[in-house]
Amino acid sequence: MARTESTMLELGTAAPGFTLPNTNPVYGGETVSLEDCAGARALLVAFICNHCPYVVHIKSAFSAFASEMAEEGLAVIAISANDASGYPQDGPEAMAEESRTHGYTFPYLYDEDQHVAQAYRAACTPDFFLFDAERKLVYRGQFDDSRPANGQPVTGEDLRTAVRATLAGESVDAAQKPSMGCNIKWKEGNAPEYFA
Secondary structure (H helix, E strand, O other), X not given: OOEEXXXXXXXXXXXXXXXXXXXXXXXXXXXXXXXHHOOOOEEEEEEXXXXXXXXXXXXXXXXXXHHHHHOOOEEEEEEEOOOOOOOHHHOHHHHHHXXXXXXXXXXXXXXXXXXXXXXXXXOEEOEEEEEOOOOEEEEEEOOOXXXXXXXXXXXXXXXXXXXXXXXXXXXXXXXXXXXXXXXXXXXXXXXXXXXX
């Protein structure tokens, strides 16, 4: 695996639009778009996948976090953009099973042509993008300080602090630590310039 950091998209960036197929049978709905979250006071777009050790490390805590924060007004959308031809464990069928196994209550979308990942300048899994009620980027960074085998507990502290501030209408501290994980598995010829 190639350890990769978030590109740290510029704060204030408007959330790029999308409509993607949903693989989570628990959530329901064949497709989900950015507009489907129009009423939410805050929106988290998380680029994840099934097999990455960094995602595996936090997935149970992230699932619980998403359920907890949804009760406070956060909408969560997860997206996998990995090339399923090379990584079938990250394809739609496996994503559906992952959703069931780990109790994902949010849509888990498949970005087959990787255009949404490119629009968000996503680079790694996990990669988190938090938008306020006006869909302006207020946080892009790590879940917390925990990494596989570093001994730090998985708490979601960094992201939770940003979400709670956003839901309260407060400013989010601009000093943010980038997320770190495996690089998105780009299709041949698809790796964007920012990733090189």
